[in-house]
Amino acid sequence: MHTKVQVYEVGPRDGFQNLKQYLPLEEKLKIIDDLVASGVKHLQLTSFVSPKAIPQMKDAMEVAKTCVQKYPDVDFLALVPNLFGAKMAWDCGIKKISYVVSLSESHNKANINRTHEESLAELKKIVEAYPDLHICLDLATTFGCPFEGKKDAQEVVAFLKDYVDLGVKEVNLCDTIGVANPKQVREIISAVQTAYPSVALQVHIHDTRNMGMVNTLAAIECGVDSIQSTLGGLGGCPFAPGASGNLATEDVVYMLNDMGYDTGIDFDRLLTASKREKTVIPDGVFSGHHMNIQTPLPKDKA
Ligand code: COA
Ligand code: ZN
Numbered sequence: 001m002h003t004k005v006q007v008y009e010v011g012p013r014d015g016f017q018n019l020k021q022y023l024p025l026e027e028k029l030k031i032i033d034d035l036v037a038s039g040v041k042h043l044q045l046t047s048f049v050s051p052k053a054i055p056q057m058k059d060a061m062e063v064a065k066t067c068v069q070k071y072p073d074v075d076f077l078a079l080v081p082n083l084f085g086a087k088m089a090w091d092c093g094i095k096k097i098s099y100v101v102s103l104s105e106s107h108n109k110a111n112i113n114r115t116h117e118e119s120l121a122e123l124k125k126i127v128e129a130y131p132d133l134h135i136c137l138d139l140a141t142t143f144g145c146p147f148e149g150k151k152d153a154q155e156v157v158a159f160l161k162d163y164v165d166l167g168v169k170e171v172n173l174c175d176t177i178g179v180a181n182p183k184q185v186r187e188i189i190s191a192v193q194t195a196y197p198s199v200a201l202q203v204h205i206h207d208t209r210n211m212g213m214v215n216t217l218a219a220i221e222c223g224v225d226s227i228q229s230t231l232g233g234l235g236g237c238p239f240a241p242g243a244s245g246n247l248a249t250e251d252v253v254y255m256l257n258d259m260g261y262d263t264g265i266d267f268d269r270l271l272t273a274s275k276r277e278k279t280v281i282p283d284g285v286f287s288g289h290h291m292n293i294q295t296p297l298p299k300d301k302a
Helices: 011-018 025-037 055-070 083-091 105-112 116-129 153-165 182-195 212-221 249-259 267-280
Strands: 006-009 042-047 075-080 096-102 134-140 170-175 200-205 226-229
Touching (some): 006 249, 011 055, 025 055, 025 267, 042 055, 055 075, 083 116, 105 116, 105 134, 116 134, 116 153, 134 153, 153 170, 200 212
Parallel strands (some): 006 042, 042 075, 075 096, 134 170, 200 226
């Protein structure tokens, strides 16, 4: 059993993208500073997408350039839907992208206006143009789609084949609308691990139905050592009706640290950061639980 869990903080992308009011660049950067100060080592900074689709991400280049320069030791990534976005990311010094495609074609059309065939063809162009760019495939709607419902594990395996053949070595299984359950998580992960043993897996679970923690833990207990979450549980998808907050980073870090997993993240500092974030974003939708706990825990006796 692995004892280290890499927590990928994706709030500056998945959380901020849903805010109706533009969150000023300086506020975004302060929240990122807080996260890094808490020990976060893997951070999805932004997305290079059309500002017409996601106005909140219009400052993607400034966010990326500033952070890459300021924190050379942090593993930064950015979400990218096309070659245009990959170029922008690369030009800002981003070395790792989350290339987003949805398991369900109808969500892929709603989200990025592409068929499955077009999304695959676009990734081929990116791989050719930027062979040194590390690609993590973000497979949205893996566990269920607002338009097409659920698909079985073998459909996930079949879908991934073209991407694995193209050289993708890391896949992030995303529960975009928070409909997974632990049994389904185990089945899909086990099927993908069996079919593609050399592919590294991550999970990205929304907490819509209070299943974020159990589903993420199920994945970890299947051997997945990289998970995604957002500070405060801020999150959602503007193109998936019903999507709400992500699993909150401080909640999952509390659980993992207490279970003896090494996350490298300081829970108390993270909690201070998430409480501060809540005051900066008063209209945000937060799914985090620790933010609302007033009583501090008694410290263990020495
Ligand atoms: N970054 C910034 N601008 C981009 C871009 C990118 N990655 N890709 C395209 N654009 C711009 C184009 O320059 C064009 O601008 P113009 O209208 O001023 O000429 C416009 O967006 C449309 O380009 P086109 O290639 O025709 O895209 P589209 O209309 O088919 O939309 C996407 C496709 C992928 C660009 C758009 O659907 C998108 O950005 N989706 C992101 C969805 C998302 O982030 N969802 C949540 C995360 S999962
Ligand atoms: Zn998400």
